[in-house]
């Protein structure tokens with residue numbers, strides 16, 4: 001019995017990862033691998049007990065995340081404070097627990113991915129557009145890495161150096177695991193690497209440019225040069241998809257992409273990003 005529910009939870013997480021990956025591919029206009037993803041989703045969903053599948057599908061209609069990790073003693077989907085008994089039960093994994101508020105299925109993350117909660121002071125101006133998720137110090141106009149691993153680590157390290165996260169080990173591994181599901185590299189040398197389910201703070205975006213380009217996606221002949229790396233709390237998943245499609249739209253023209261490639265300093269890159277996303281990101 002014990003083994004069975006742990007297995008079910010793993011199964012659901014795997015299915016959830018595929019469903020979100022599919023939505024990400026769609027939001028970034030990458031349609032080449034949708035059929036394969038659909039096939040894998042159908043296979044995994046088909047293995048679920050009928051009742052659970054129905055509940056899961058019903059949840060998915062309301063939100064992109066139907067199974068969510070708990071963060072401390074809260075449901076990371078809606079923030080509801082759970083009872084001690086339920087938290088213990090979620091950690092034990094002997095049965096499927098549902099959030100009493102949003103009815104999402106809850107699980108205990110193996111390694112909680114945390115980021116530092118940003119300090120917000122009274123009187124700080126309200127931020128708008130891309131300013132809400134990023135800042136000049138998160139711009140890397142010239143990435144040094146020559147492989148996928150190096151690029152991802154370099155961007156993660158920048159987040160750490162700027163005080164957004166404590167350490168890179170778990171986050172970096174999570175970003176690599178995500179790339180293994182289906183590459184986040186899309187057309188025109190753009191890639192959207194990311195880590196979902198991160199605790200603490202809001203969605204954070206760091207932008208890195210590789211002037212030479214690196215082999216990032218499944219198609220070894222194409223080079224990726226523009227990397228939008230994002231750290232996403234569970235509650236921001238739906239919004240993340242909007243941001244993704246806004247960025248895709250902003251950099252759908254050659255001129256917009258070339259502008260990014262020519263930036264020499266962090267300030268320049270920041271200015272170009274801000275200007276290009278003015279209309280697409282609210």
Ligand SMILES: [Zn+2]
Nearest residue numbers: 075078099102
């Ligand atoms: Zn909830």
